[in-house]
Amino acid sequence: MSQSVTIKSNKYGINLVLDPEIGFDELLKDVVEKFKASSTFFKNAKLALSFEGRKLSEEEEQQIISAIESNTSIEILCIVENGTRQEAVMKEQVEAFYDAVQQQYENAAAGNGPEQFYRGTLRSGQVISSESSVTIIGDVNPGAKIISQGNIVILGALKGNAQAGCMGDRNCFIFALDMQPIQIQIGDLIAKSPDKPEPKRRTLRRSKTPEVEAQIAIARDGNIYIEPITKNILNNI
Structure with missing residues (x-):
């Protein structure tokens, strides 16, 4: 499995560590793969999401959220900026x-x-x-x-x-x-x-x-x- 995406849990949800080097389309596929592999653990979870390692546009953030919710039973409640x-x-x-x-x-x-x-x-x-x-x-x-x-x-x-x-x-x-x-x-x-x-x-x-x-x-x-x-x-x- 690709190491371009790492999922870390925290007190209020999950922190997604993303590879800054690969293309976004490839990254999006890796996000889906990673969350599908973890679907049992996160079943029906409602989580806040934060990003690390890569600068994302608002559109890219929304694409990632849509990809997660379309391929799992996870519901993303909001995006939280790290260190704020x-x-x-x-x-x-x-x-x-x-x-x-x-x-x-x-x-x-x-x-x-x-x-x-x-x-x-x-x-x-x-x-x-x-x-x-x-x-x-x-x-x-x-x-x-x-x-x-x-x-x-x-x-x-x-x-x-x-x-x-x-x-x-x-x-x-x-x-x-x-x-x-x-x-x-x-x-x-x-x-x-x-x-x-x-x-x-x-x-x-x-x-x-x-x-x-x-x-x-x-x-x-x-x-x-x-x-x-x-x-x-x-x-x-």
């Missing part, structure tokens, strides 16, 4: 977050429906509407909007609008790795970003946290709070 603060956040928080969320979905009422996934950046003017909880694997840019009857999970930056529990459920939440919304709504509670206050609407109450620290928006005491993600928070949502 994003990687540190993922290491500390992704496993705990998904364990807690998965438990919540298993215990949720049947009417809440299955979770839905969307991969890609939502750009201005785009709207996603879901009758269940939804996970966005990418950013939500200003002018984009998510409307969900359940929870909203954004593995990226929330810079647009998000509405969770759109049928009036205040028990829903909104999670983002980078929380910078223009407006969020949980149930019947609406809040706008502090830099654009609006009369007669509640103001987001933001905890003092690092700029890219993962945060969660929850409704409590008639207000919407944005707080750093912790096991205590997850256990009480």
